[in-house]
Amino acid sequence: MTADLLLQVSSLSVRQKGAHLLREISLTLGAGKCLAVVGPNGAGKTTLLRAVAGLIPPSSGSVRLLGNEAASLKPERRARVVGLVPQRLAHVPPFTVREFLELSGLERGEGSLSLVRHLERRLLTEISGGELQRVLIAGAVAQGAALLLLDEPTASLDPVGRKEVEGVLRACRESMGLSYIMVTHDVALAARAADSITIMRDGALVWTGNPQDSSLVSQLSDAYGCEFVQLAGDTRGPGLVVPV
């Protein structure tokens, strides 16, 4: 029933120190599909990614990966299904990019090297923020993950870095058939890159739909508490959704 689903989250709740971080979250994701998660700070977006990645145990509910209960999977096996791409690393040691990919398991995801061929001899400590994001995504691909969990991949990047990351994500999807869940505040990126968008607030999913849905703008306005407008689209995709 669920074997064709890459991810199935059912009634997932996470409580820590009496606080409800996630409330009754349910969502599914098929192979090759991309979901963007948006919402104000503290909505629980990153917690959701961490729970799916197995870094936080659920208080109730379940996370199933390829039909298997995520909690029952050994960490090594789980890492072959989901690859977390953090917003930033706790520490960036001076490995070369090539070494980093080898550590991630280059033999399983050879396509990852094509994403960073021009950087492979450079040290992680010497590349730009956009390049580091590119390398982190390539690392998740190298570990053989079918589902990438991207935590604000374009945060604190300049326009060139954002364009670079968007290009990498497109390549992952088009040439490798990977799925991803992307947490972002960049609604325009979410609208361009994802098949569906979900809005979170106070630890719960409040709305899920496709980027062309006419109610997206009003739902974003409700969630963020400020007015959003949709600019006219063109042949490259839906119109830009921006706060005013």
Place this chain on the structure above:
Amino acid sequence: MRSKLLALLLMGLLGAVACAATLCGARQYSFSEAIGNPEASQVIFQLRLPRVLFGLFLGGALAVIGAAYQAIFRNALASPFSLGVSSGAALGASLAIFIGPGWPVGVSASAIVAAGVSIVLILGLNQTRAAASQESLLLIGVVFSLFCSSVLTLIQYLSDYSQIFRATRWMLGAVPPASWSAAVVAGLLAVGSAGWLWRSHHKLDLMLFGDDFASARGVDPEGLSRSVFVVTSVAVGWFVAQCGVIGFVGIIVPAAVRLMVGLHHRRVVPLSFLVGALLVVSCDLMGRVVTPPFEVPAGVFTAVLGGPVFVALLLRSRHELL
């Protein structure tokens, strides 16, 4: 290829220094005397060889344990010495020597337990801070080390002169005149720790990026850290009980090795073992030949060398050490 050549070179050097350390001392012997002269054979095979082997395993163990601490804490300055674990073990051993009956097994057990308690205490204190960090961990380690040293000083002050003399020499960190049984235990602890850490090299590499990242790559950071602390507490506690605190080996050796061969622990662990062994056996040899028949503890040389060498490595390095 480069690391294999380096390993061969280090093994050759270690063999040569170990031979020299076996033949040299208050009295020098030649190879022919070592084999043909019964008195020389007795000195060499019953006294010096076990001591050299003990020093070799001691240096190797201290270096690989330092490398593991640095990976777990993501800090090039982390080691049982700098985090106060060695001082905690020394306090445990001292309490057993000066207050308890002073049985060797009891002293070792007390040092091992104290090393474990020290780690738990230092990590626990750091966790209670709202903003726990690697820097605060090192600060807590330094303060804990100073506290243990103060209590040790108090214990010495309350002891008689002969105990003070013994305690002072022991605390300077000297490779002891070891028996074969001590050398065998040292070998088991050192090779066992190094072998286990080498098998965990991939996990240690991933730990350099942070607990969350390692966890997302299939590592259990808490389980790995716990195992490292248990294994190293036993090794550090036992070695401190035998020969006091020999500082800096666990800091300067892995730092130098990383500069030579990079960060991968599949190379860092075995090469640190060889360099650490070479350093301690060399320092012990120096201590025995500079002022014969008196001996300068190896810990004096590692302390005198340690600080300047580490600063030199830091200044010469083009990149971060870790």
